[in-house]
Amino acid sequence: MDLDNYSNIKSPIHSWDARWKCITFFGYILISAFVNNFYNLIVIAAASTLLVFFAGLPIRKVLKSLKPLFILLLFMVPVISLTPTGDAIFSYGVIKVYRDGLITAGIISVRAFSIVLATIVLFGSTRINIIIKALEFFKIPPVISTIFLFTYRYIFLYIENLNKLLTSAKLRGYRLLRGIRHIRNTVSILVSLLIRSYEQSERVYYAMRLRGFSGSFRSIGSFSFKWPDIVKTGIFVILFTVIIWIELL
Amino acid sequence: MSSQIVLKVNKLCFSYPDKKNVLTDISFEMNGGERIALIGPNGSGKTTLFLLLCGILSPASGGIAVNGKDIKPNQFNTDISYMFQSPDDQLFTATVFDDVAFGPINEGLPEGEVKDRVKSALERVKCHELIDKSPHHLSGGEKRMVALATILSMHPEIMLLDEPTSDLDLLNRRNIITLFASLQKTMIISSHDLEFLLETCNRALIIDNGKIVEDGNIVDLLSDEGLMKSHHMEKPHSLYPHTHKRAIPGAPRDH
Amino acid sequence: MHISDGILDPKICIGGYVLAACLVGIALKKVKQEDITKVSVVGAAFFVSSLIHFKVGFSSVHLTLIGLVGIVLGVHSSLAIITGLFFQAVMFNHGGLSTLGVNSVLFSVPALIVYGIFDMVFKRIMNHTVLGVIAGILAGGAVLLAILCVMFILYFSGEELRGFAYLFSISNGVLALVEGIVTAIAIMQILNVKPQMLQSYRQQVK
Numbered sequence: 187m188d189l190d191n192y193s194n195i196k197s198p199i200h201s202w203d204a205r206w207k208c209i210t211f212f213g214y215i216l217i218s219a220f221v222n223n224f225y226n227l228i229v230i231a232a233a234s235t236l237l238v239f240f241a242g243l244p245i246r247k248v249l250k251s252l253k254p255l256f257i258l259l260l261f262m263v264p265v266i267s268l269t270p271t272g273d274a275i276f277s278y279g280v281i282k283v284y285r286d287g288l289i290t291a292g293i294i295s296v297r298a299f300s301i302v303l304a305t306i307v308l309f310g311s312t313r314i315n316i317i318i319k320a321l322e323f324f325k326i327p328p329v330i331s332t333i334f335l336f337t338y339r340y341i342f343l344y345i346e347n348l349n350k351l352l353t354s355a356k357l358r359g360y361r362l363l364r365g366i367r368h369i370r371n372t373v374s375i376l377v378s379l380l381i382r383s384y385e386q387s388e389r390v391y392y393a394m395r396l397r398g399f400s401g402s403f404r405s406i407g408s409f410s411f412k413w414p415d416i417v418k419t420g421i422f423v424i425l426f427t428v429i430i431w432i433e434l435l
Numbered sequence: 436m437s438s439q440i441v442l443k444v445n446k447l448c449f450s451y452p453d454k455k456n457v458l459t460d461i462s463f464e465m466n467g468g469e470r471i472a473l474i475g476p477n478g479s480g481k482t483t484l485f486l487l488l489c490g491i492l493s494p495a496s497g498g499i500a501v502n503g504k505d506i507k508p509n510q511f512n513t514d515i516s517y518m519f520q521s522p523d524d525q526l527f528t529a530t531v532f533d534d535v536a537f538g539p540i541n542e543g544l545p546e547g548e549v550k551d552r553v554k555s556a557l558e559r560v561k562c563h564e565l566i567d568k569s570p571h572h573l574s575g576g577e578k579r580m581v582a583l584a585t586i587l588s589m590h591p592e593i594m595l596l597d598e599p600t601s602d603l604d605l606l607n608r609r610n611i612i613t614l615f616a617s618l619q620k621t622m623i624i625s626s627h628d629l630e631f632l633l634e635t636c637n638r639a640l641i642i643d644n645g646k647i648v649e650d651g652n653i654v655d656l657l658s659d660e661g662l663m664k665s666h667h668m669e670k671p672h673s674l675y676p677h678t679h680k681r682a683i684p685g686a687p688r689d690h
Numbered sequence: 691m692h693i694s695d696g697i698l699d700p701k702i703c704i705g706g707y708v709l710a711a712c713l714v715g716i717a718l719k720k721v722k723q724e725d726i727t728k729v730s731v732v733g734a735a736f737f738v739s740s741l742i743h744f745k746v747g748f749s750s751v752h753l754t755l756i757g758l759v760g761i762v763l764g765v766h767s768s769l770a771i772i773t774g775l776f777f778q779a780v781m782f783n784h785g786g787l788s789t790l791g792v793n794s795v796l797f798s799v800p801a802l803i804v805y806g807i808f809d810m811v812f813k814r815i816m817n818h819t820v821l822g823v824i825a826g827i828l829a830g831g832a833v834l835l836a837i838l839c840v841m842f843i844l845y846f847s848g849e850e851l852r853g854f855a856y857l858f859s860i861s862n863g864v865l866a867l868v869e870g871i872v873t874a875i876a877i878m879q880i881l882n883v884k885p886q887m888l889q890s891y892r893q894q895v896k
């Protein structure tokens with residue numbers, strides 16, 4: 187969850203210049219969404235898995251991050267393959283598994299798997315402020331990048347705050363409440379969090395103005411790319427070409 | 436340090452839209468290098484006064500002048516800077532470096548100088564090893580020290596510090612006392628840590644219910660038991676001649 | 691209740707990004723300096739609020755809070771929604787980067803509609819309870835609208851997805867109800883304690 191935790195690992199993915207890495211990964215994610223061909227599905231699944239290994243991310247953490255996806259697929263794959271379309275390839279009493287559905291479910295699963303893995307690798311190997319700086323390099327409006335940065339900062343503070351509020355509510359028997367009283371109490375917690383944040387947003391704005399804020403966050407430091415960056419991106423460009431070529435065949 | 440008047444506050448009044456007369460008729464003058472302790476119970480208007488002094492809020496009436504120039508609300512002013520009561524208001528970016536560099540960058544300093552300032556500010560608060568960390572990974576005390584560095588990096592002449600020791604352990608509290616002693620700066624410090632104020636300040640303003648009720652030498656004011664009681668405070672232990680503290684072995688009182 | 695990676699036709703993904711960019715463009719036109727911190731800091735609190743579980747019967751639901759975001763942040767709500775969905779995708783792997791554009795549009799448009807209607811109502815009605823109930827109905831409606839749009843997109847993404855589209859809508863239907871109740875109570879509380887939080891109130895005071 188905390189995106190900073192794995193940014194200190196030394197790996198070829200970590201050392202990749204953030205601008206090249208971002209554009210390559212976004213390209214990869216979009217192309218993965220396009221893939222329909224059986225061989226290509228194998229290619230992207232393999233490529234994403236290799237990325238995880240090259241980045242040296244701890245496998246258990248990666249599996250944990252994949253959990254929401256697995257849960258979704260557990261629900262989605264049966265539903266899709268049981269939806270009546272075309273020929274059934276398997277039946278057991280009234281339950282029929284359909285060929286088209288099974289194929290679609292398979293395609294969706296593999297695409298989702300490789301896109302999510304790529305996302306995990308990108309954000310596990312680059313600090314968020316560096317990614318945002320790279321996005322600025324690609325001309326995302328500075329107001330947006332500023333909002334991204336500040337939001338990220340305060341998410342952690344409010345997770346802490348929320349936990350404190352929930353703990354003190356539990357001490358007052360919040361867990362035992364049922365029905366509308368449970369909802370009303372939970373809403374009170376939520377509202378006090380929102381009000382706190384509203385008041386804090388004013389103070390943060392003051393703090394920024396006192397230090398000369400003029401509308402957007404500026405940071406110093408520049409990117410420097412070296413020849414391995416070109417090689418890494420080059421490998422992916424070749425991969426993209428192959429995938430598109432197979433897809434068009 | 437010059438003993439010229441650097442800050443002049445004249446008949447300041449202020450109300451919030453939903454709370455009237457939060458400050459009434461605040462007037463005082465301050466010489467360069469002076470250290471004022473701003474003392475008063477919760478809700479007496481200390482934070483509000485700071486926000487007025489640094490130009491965040493604009494007064495209903497009265498004036499504030501720094502070095503003879505009137506403070507204009509909403510203007511970036513590097514002469515005077517304010518450290519918020521909560522470091523979470525002060526640290527808003529993704530890394531310690533970005534936070535400490537925020538002021539100097541906005542001043543338009545060249546990159547090399549920004550880096551030098553960040554480095555020396557963090558060294559002053561003994562937090563240089565935190566430079567690449569994210570603020571949400573810092574402990575309360577570390578956040579406080581870094582928040583202080585975000586002010587120091589702007590080289591202000593007057594520093595306004597709102598309860599700077601509230602989340603510090605004894606070591607960091609001592610570090611701050613030593614640091615403040617080494618800085619050639621004019622400061623106003625609000626705190627409930629009266630021992631701390633005794634060590635850092637020479638003058639005290641007691642504020643209660645939005646009015647300055649006393650202004651004078653800090654030792655004189657704080658040792659006046661009756662005065663302290665009447666404003667819901669206690670005379671600090673160190674101002675009693677023979678306190679039991681000395682009797683406890685291993686509890687050194689001498690600094 | 692977002693659409694995950696891998697399901698949608700890439701054309702829809704790209705179209706979603708284009709529409710989202712338009713929404714951002716519109717919001718950016720009206721952004722003032724102090725809105726930047728408001729959108730980010732209050733947006734962060736909304737993000738965290740959406741992590742709260744609400745127990746409903748035997749299951750628990752996470753809220754989207756799109757109606758409440760709309761009422762609190764007004765025209766800027768799309769900025770907070772996009773940011774929130776981005777971090778949901780990269781921190782918790784809910785939703786996804788390829789569908790970020792689509793999801794942002796599906797959440798932002800209802801949020802903006804809620805704000806528009808609530809703002810009109812706010813100018814005429816003073817009673818906190820009535821305002822709360824109206825906000826609740828609007829918020830519930832906003833969630834229903836988002837669900838319908840998702841269902842529509844899934845339904846036309848392929849014959850095989852139709853069953854999934856139906857189940858998705860049914861399983862999220864209860865969410866609309868909970869969101870409505872939550873938003874109604876929240877607006878009543880906010881009106882009592884801190885009405886400045888509401889965009890409509892701030893404009894009226896000005």
Ligand SMILES: Nc1ncnc2c1ncn2[C@@H]1O[C@H](COP(=O)(O)OP(=O)(O)O)[C@@H](O)[C@H]1O
Pocket residue numbers: 451452453454457475476477478479480481482483484
């Ligand atoms: N933003 C605000 N709006 C309305 N009232 C406020 C605001 N901030 C502070 N107050 C009120 O003004 C008074 C002074 O507050 P403050 O300056 O924060 O006191 P202190 O810092 O001495 O504890 C308090 O009664 C407080 O409730």
Ligand SMILES: [Mg+2]
Pocket residue numbers: 481482483520597
């Ligand atoms: Mg205060």
